[in-house]
Amino acid sequence: MTTAAIVLLGLFALLMLxxxxxxxxxxxxxxxxILMQDLGEMAIPTSLYTGxxxxxxxxxxxxxxxxxxFERAGVAARLVRFVSILIGSWRGSLGVVAVLVAMVMGxxxxxxxxxxAAVATVMLPAxxxxxxxxxxxxxxxxxxxxxxxxxxxxxxFIIYSVLVPQATVPALFAAGLFPGILAGLALILPIVFIAxxxxxxxxxxxxxxxxxxxxxxxxxxxxxxxxxILGGMRAGLFTPxxxxxxxxxxxxxxxxxxxxSLTLRDxxxxxxxxxxxxxxxxxxxxxxxxxxxxxxxxxxxxVLAQSIVSLEAPPWMVLILINLLLMGAGMFLDAVSIYLILxxxxxxxxxxxxxxxxWFGVVMTMNLAVGQFTPPLAVNLMVTxxxxxxxxxxxxxxxxxxxxAMLSAxxxxxxxxxxxxxxxxxxxx
Amino acid sequence: SAANYKSEYKLSTVLxxxxxxxxxxxxxxxxxxxxxxxxxxxxMYPGTSLxxxxxxxxxxxxxxxxxDMAVGSTINWSPxxxxxxxxxxxxxxxxxxxIDALTQGEVGKDLFDILAQxxxxxxxxxxxxxxxxxxxxxxVRTPEDLKGLKVRVVGSPLFIDTMTALGANxxxxxxxxxxxxxxxxxxxxxxxxxxxxxxxxxxxxxxNYLTLWDYVADPLIFVVNKRxxxxxxxxxxxxxxxxxxxxxxxxxxxARQGIAGEDTAALQQISSQGVTVTQLSxxxxxxxxxxxxxxxxxxxxxxxxxxxxxxxxxIANR
Amino acid sequence: MSEHDPVGRGGWEPERxxxxxxxxxxxxxxxxxxxxxxxxNYSFAATEEVSVALLxxxxxLGSVVPFVRRRHIAITVLRDRLPPLGRHLADAVAVLATLxxxxxVLWLGVRMxxxxxxxxxxxxxxxLPQWIYTIALPVLAGLILLRVLxxxxxxxxx
Ligand code: NA
Ligand code: NA
Numbered sequence: 087m088t089t090a091a092i093v094l095l096g097l098f099a100l101l102m103l104x105x106x107x108x109x110x111x112x113x114x115x116x117x118x119x120i121l122m123q124d125l126g127e128m129a130i131p132t133s134l135y136t137g138x139x140x141x142x143x144x145x146x147x148x149x150x151x152x153x154x155x156f157e158r159a160g161v162a163a164r165l166v167r168f169v170s171i172l173i174g175s176w177r178g179s180l181g182v183v184a185v186l187v188a189m190v191m192g193x194x195x196x197x198x199x200x201x202x203a204a205v206a207t208v209m210l211p212a213x214x215x216x217x218x219x220x221x222x223x224x225x226x227x228x229x230x231x232x233x234x235x236x237x238x239x240x241x242x243f244i245i246y247s248v249l250v251p252q253a254t255v256p257a258l259f260a261a262g263l264f265p266g267i268l269a270g271l272a273l274i275l276p277i278v279f280i281a282x283x284x285x286x287x288x289x290x291x292x293x294x295x296x297x298x299x300x301x302x303x304x305x306x307x308x309x310x311x312x313x314x315i316l317g318g319m320r321a322g323l324f325t326p327x328x329x330x331x332x333x334x335x336x337x338x339x340x341x342x343x344x345x346x347s348l349t350l351r352d353x354x355x356x357x358x359x360x361x362x363x364x365x366x367x368x369x370x371x372x373x374x375x376x377x378x379x380x381x382x383x384x385x386x387x388x389v390l391a392q393s394i395v396s397l398e399a400p401p402w403m404v405l406i407l408i409n410l411l412l413m414g415a416g417m418f419l420d421a422v423s424i425y426l427i428l429x430x431x432x433x434x435x436x437x438x439x440x441x442x443x444x445w446f447g448v449v450m451t452m453n454l455a456v457g458q459f460t461p462p463l464a465v466n467l468m469v470t471x472x473x474x475x476x477x478x479x480x481x482x483x484x485x486x487x488x489x490x491a492m493l494s495a496x497x498x499x500x501x502x503x504x505x506x507x508x509x510x511x512x513x514x515x
Numbered sequence: 516s517a518a519n520y521k522s523e524y525k526l527s528t529v530l531x532x533x534x535x536x537x538x539x540x541x542x543x544x545x546x547x548x549x550x551x552x553x554x555x556x557x558x559m560y561p562g563t564s565l566x567x568x569x570x571x572x573x574x575x576x577x578x579x580x581x582x583d584m585a586v587g588s589t590i591n592w593s594p595x596x597x598x599x600x601x602x603x604x605x606x607x608x609x610x611x612x613x614i615d616a617l618t619q620g621e622v623g624k625d626l627f628d629i630l631a632q633x634x635x636x637x638x639x640x641x642x643x644x645x646x647x648x649x650x651x652x653x654x655v656r657t658p659e660d661l662k663g664l665k666v667r668v669v670g671s672p673l674f675i676d677t678m679t680a681l682g683a684n685x686x687x688x689x690x691x692x693x694x695x696x697x698x699x700x701x702x703x704x705x706x707x708x709x710x711x712x713x714x715x716x717x718x719x720x721x722x723n724y725l726t727l728w729d730y731v732a733d734p735l736i737f738v739v740n741k742r743x744x745x746x747x748x749x750x751x752x753x754x755x756x757x758x759x760x761x762x763x764x765x766x767x768x769x770a771r772q773g774i775a776g777e778d779t780a781a782l783q784q785i786s787s788q789g790v791t792v793t794q795l796s797x798x799x800x801x802x803x804x805x806x807x808x809x810x811x812x813x814x815x816x817x818x819x820x821x822x823x824x825x826x827x828x829x830i831a832n833r
Numbered sequence: 834m835s836e837h838d839p840v841g842r843g844g845w846e847p848e849r850x851x852x853x854x855x856x857x858x859x860x861x862x863x864x865x866x867x868x869x870x871x872x873x874n875y876s877f878a879a880t881e882e883v884s885v886a887l888l889x890x891x892x893x894l895g896s897v898v899p900f901v902r903r904r905h906i907a908i909t910v911l912r913d914r915l916p917p918l919g920r921h922l923a924d925a926v927a928v929l930a931t932l933x934x935x936x937x938v939l940w941l942g943v944r945m946x947x948x949x950x951x952x953x954x955x956x957x958x959x960x961l962p963q964w965i966y967t968i969a970l971p972v973l974a975g976l977i978l979l980r981v982l983x984x985x986x987x988x989x990x991x
Contacts, residue, residue, distance in 0.1 A: 139886065362849060
């Protein structure tokens with residue numbers, strides 16, 4: 087049994103390090119152990135199928151699609167103009183605008199890379215014109231985009247809830263709101279400090295002057311979207327899964343009939359992009375369930391968790407260890423994969439220490455949000471660097487400060503659980 | 516010989532040991548270890564986690580050897596074994612004695628014969644219980660009261676037909692979506708055994724009216740995969756069978772505790788939380804039965820009319 | 834990662850177009866279900882079954898082009914730092930692993946669908962033959978195998 091557990095983890099690690107697609111590395115390691123130990127080979131196709139064929143997972147392609155549509159519909163561009171007028175222009179102001187717009191867009195989109203892509207496409211050119219180094223802009227937007235998996239709706243919370251049924255999607259969504267806002271605001275401090283120190287941005291003469299009211303009127307459709315999505319869920323108009331389709335419909339209506347900025351050809355591209363991004367995520371989820379099946383049938387995860395519990399370390403030390411583990415994993419893996427690989431190991435610990443599964447989900451997701459912009463593997467940075475045309479290595483000197491800023495927000499939520507739990511409790515979830 | 520024995524056998528259930536269902540599974544596992552003196556070691560996997568939580572895949576997985584043993588529900592296995600739809604025929608079984616007349620009588624034997632042809636060895640009957648109706652809108656005493664209510668049902672086409680015949684709007688929804696949907700009023704009601712109503716605290720999601728109408732029951736079946744069974748010695752097979760019979764008998768008692776016969780403690784607990792509990796009389800149940808006659812007739816053909824006739828006779832002579 | 838396209842962007846390959854259509858169908862079904870439920874007090878009780886089956890097709894179909902263009906999420910830090918020979922070996926392992934994975938899914942998926950067919954398993958909500966859903970797994974695994982093989986055999990330097 088121990089040999090099998092070593093084969094499972096070793097084969098996965100080997101394939102992963104050689105650059106095999108992550109899902110294939112997980113699935114093949116699981117399949118190898120299932121065949122080797124004669125655990126029942128039909129678990130391979132069955133786990134793949136049932137791992138994907140889950141109703142709550144329907145929200146993933148829909149929230150990804152919603153984010154893509156809002157970008158193409160010109161909603162993001164109008165939000166930027168409005169927020170810029172509100173904030174004014176001074177050293178660092180555009181960085182602050184990028185963070186705030188990413189947070190509003192995060193209230194529509196459920197995925198970090200989708201949010202980062204939307205904001206980067208709209209803001210990077212303007213930031214470069216204002217004198218921000220592209221690597222710095224790419225870092226800011228990647229970090230701000232990570233708030234999308236904390237601020238509801240969130241694909242990450244949906245997957246967490248599927249794996250941890252006692253934490254419901256509405257409770258997680260509510261619990262993520264304040265930590266998400268806190269994480270976003272924490273980024274503003276180092277951004278302004280760095281911009282002042284190096285003299286990025288400042289008063290801009292080139293931009294077109296429109297009144298604040300007109301800008302507000304144009305941005306209103308974007309500002310209303312999170313209100314409609316979250317309010318609709320709260321009011322019982324739709325279930326979390328249906329909220330995603332409401333977001334898509336709203337975005338299509340705004341793009342086609344109000345801003346009239348979407349063409350049929352755009353629509354084709356938007357659907358193809360969202361379909362591919364979702365497929366990549368869903369396939370990892372499906373193949374990872376083969377890995378999870380093999381691991382849980384071998385009892386591999388229980389044994390590891392037991393050995394941690396048997397150390398009899400105080401809970402806060404275990405929590406720090408878990409956070410270090412998550413941070414390490416977050417440097418190399420994306421949020422979805424980390425849930426799938428580590429939750430089977432971590433949940434027995436959460437039960438043993440009687441932690442609130444909703445709070446733990448928020449802490450874990452904050453960690454993974456940080457991971458989305460921590461090199462080397464940082465999905466958000468990959469997206470923003472592609473738009474900015476800079477290599478990821480160049481962002482390290484900037485991004486490190488943003489990582490530290492969001493980590494301090496994480497520490498606050500870990501020490502004061504009510505930052506996360508107050509809202510879901512007062513809403514009665 | 517013991518050389519062919521696995522170091523661990525996987526037992527699948529839907530509910531964990533907070534419920535009579537899971538307690539029955541765990542008791543079976545413990546009794547097997549005791550009676551075989553540790554030769555057969557069983558680990559329970561609740562939440563049908565071995566099939567990714569998809570309950571309707573459990574039977575296939577059991578037959579194919581992904582799962583070695585199960586305490587499974589007739590509803591979940593009916594996509595693979597259509598005769599098991601028998602227990603979901605609306606208002607077939609008026610009381611607990613009727614359930615026993617089927618499972619412990621000739622009908623139970625016939626169904627075990629059918630299961631035995633599908634590479635599994637059925638050993639004993641357990642119980643998940645009668646499925647009762649709850650909703651947030653009003654007391655339901657007649658089919659008329661049910662009109663227009665949005666009721667969340669399990670996906671089976673038979674359940675959808677029954678609810679439609681009664682004038683309700685059946686809504687199919689995963690349990691994950693169903694709870695927030697009840698809390699916010701996206702659906703009005705649901706139907707489940709009382710143990711689930713209590714454990715999921717459905718009164719906290721506005722389910723304030725509970726009707727005890729006994730419209731369908733969900734017996735459980737203790738089974739072992741055929742190849743696994745054949746790999747055991749005669750002595751151990753006997754031990755596993757005895758363990759199943761003992762665990763099943765205890766499990767049925769647990770499932771009825773507090774809700775049937777003299778002991779109604781659980782019902783009193785529910786009503787003390789402000790839930791209106793409505794117990795239907797025989798006459799009131801007949802009105803519902805009448806409204807669902809066509810569904811009964813249609814599905815009797817699918818199940819096999821001889822089997823349905825035999826079941827009705829067994830119930831009449833209970 | 835930098836040498837490959839970012840996930841999502843790309844041309845109008847047939848698999849991408851089909852996956853987009855599937856996604857559109859998933860949207861349409863969910864939307865119709867919400868609208869009908871709130872405005873007519875009626876519900877399509879079984880849309881969940883179809884949507885979820887489409888999700889499986891979306892996952893596999895939408896993954897085809899990323900496999901060919903190497904856009905799936907992978908850790909390439911180490912691979913990128915290997916000498917040319919090591920890099921070729923690592924890539925060969927990745928391709929072989931992908932072929933092995935989907936050969937297994939093809940072979941065992943055929944058995945899964947055949948089993949559903951032979952035992953006349955019906956779907957849980959609509960009561961349709963279950964194999965019409967499960968057959969998607971081996972068919973699309975076969976498509977992935979085919980496309981990956983073709984791209985390896987006819988590889989041209991980009
Ligand atoms: Na979000
Ligand atoms: Na990272």
